[in-house]
Amino acid sequence: MSIMESKVVFIGAGNMAEAIVSGMVAAEFCAAEKIVLTDIRPERLADLEAEYGVNTSTDNNVVKDAEIIVLSVKPQVLDEVLKGIAPVFRKETLVISIAAGIPTAKIEKALGEGTRAIRVMPNTPALIGQGASALAAGALADEADMEVAETILGCVGLTVRVEEKQIDAVTALSGSGPAYVFYLLEAMLSAADEMGLEKETARTLTLQTVEGAARLMKDSGEDASELRAKVTSKGGTTEAAIQSMDESGVKEAIVKALKAAQARSEELSQG
Numbered sequence: 001m002s003i004m005e006s007k008v009v010f011i012g013a014g015n016m017a018e019a020i021v022s023g024m025v026a027a028e029f030c031a032a033e034k035i036v037l038t039d040i041r042p043e044r045l046a047d048l049e050a051e052y053g054v055n056t057s058t059d060n061n062v063v064k065d066a067e068i069i070v071l072s073v074k075p076q077v078l079d080e081v082l083k084g085i086a087p088v089f090r091k092e093t094l095v096i097s098i099a100a101g102i103p104t105a106k107i108e109k110a111l112g113e114g115t116r117a118i119r120v121m122p123n124t125p126a127l128i129g130q131g132a133s134a135l136a137a138g139a140l141a142d143e144a145d146m147e148v149a150e151t152i153l154g155c156v157g158l159t160v161r162v163e164e165k166q167i168d169a170v171t172a173l174s175g176s177g178p179a180y181v182f183y184l185l186e187a188m189l190s191a192a193d194e195m196g197l198e199k200e201t202a203r204t205l206t207l208q209t210v211e212g213a214a215r216l217m218k219d220s221g222e223d224a225s226e227l228r229a230k231v232t233s234k235g236g237t238t239e240a241a242i243q244s245m246d247e248s249g250v251k252e253a254i255v256k257a258l259k260a261a262q263a264r265s266e267e268l269s270q271g
């Protein structure tokens with residue numbers, strides 16, 4: 001069966017599921033009515049049905065004739081969800097999980113022998129089609145399965161493949177990453193305020209600076225350190241700022257922070 005004709009069931013119709021579904025509908029991944037969202041909140045489902053023309057259900061057993069299932073509930077409820085669908089699950093169905101911290105082995109065990117599972121770590125810019133998702137194949141997911149998952153997540157941004165053992169590092173880097181950028185933005189905007197700039201002016205300049213710097217690095221292909229050296233002239237203003245950050249140990253603090261996130265991700269995965 002072609003991917004276009006697949007029935008895709010999302011279990012858990014939250015923010016992430018909506019982002020991916022909206023990307024799939026816009027990219028015409030498949031006919032909207034082939035997408036089914038399930039949730040425990042009927043009013044949420046009614047909204048999504050009206051907005052995207054998808055089908056919905058409050059019964060997770062709709063997975064019984066699905067070609068693809070996307071597990072998009074919070075990790076805390078995944079056990080219960082898997083237990084609920086296991087009796088009707090068919091091993092021909094591909095399972096894609098975006099639940100943070102849940103290993104594919106756990107999904108394979110819960111759904112039974114022969115389950116093909118793929119674990120994905122997306123991030124919130126997916127909400128505007130600018131996500132970065134890392135995909136890791138479980139024991140039985142093959143190349144064709146990975147391509148299906150890449151096509152789905154590709155509807156909301158770029159995708160990369162990693163080994164599952166790298167998912168905790170990815171979680172620390174790009175999963176939690178948008179929050180680090182917002183943290184930097186908060187600090188830059190506080191400084192702008194203290195220096196007497198108007199709020200709107202500061203917001204415009206700061207956002208364009210962060211976006212422009214990321215684009216410059218992407219388009220030029222140069223390393224961050226090379227680009228930084230280029231804007232840091234001897235005795236200049238940038239040098240004063242970088243020197244101050246070095247004295248405060250900002251780089252070391254960021255490395256430490258990401259390692260803390262990785263350690264926490266490992267801890268959560270081990271339940």
Ligand SMILES: NC(=O)c1ccc[n+]([C@@H]2O[C@H](COP(=O)([O-])OP(=O)(O)OC[C@H]3O[C@@H](n4cnc5c(N)ncnc54)[C@H](OP(=O)(O)O)[C@@H]3O)[C@@H](O)[C@H]2O)c1
Nearest residue numbers: 012013014015016039040072073074075098099100122124
């Ligand atoms: N947001 C991110 O940046 C991000 C990044 C990476 C991974 N993820 C992962 O993506 C997943 C979804 O995140 P989210 O932010 O979209 O969560 P969310 O908005 O809470 O969505 C989960 C939805 O599932 C519903 N639900 C709860 N129990 C259910 C059940 N038994 N059957 C069906 N639906 C059920 C929830 O309803 P109630 O609200 O009524 O409980 C909610 O509508 C999570 O596992 C998270 O780890 C998120």
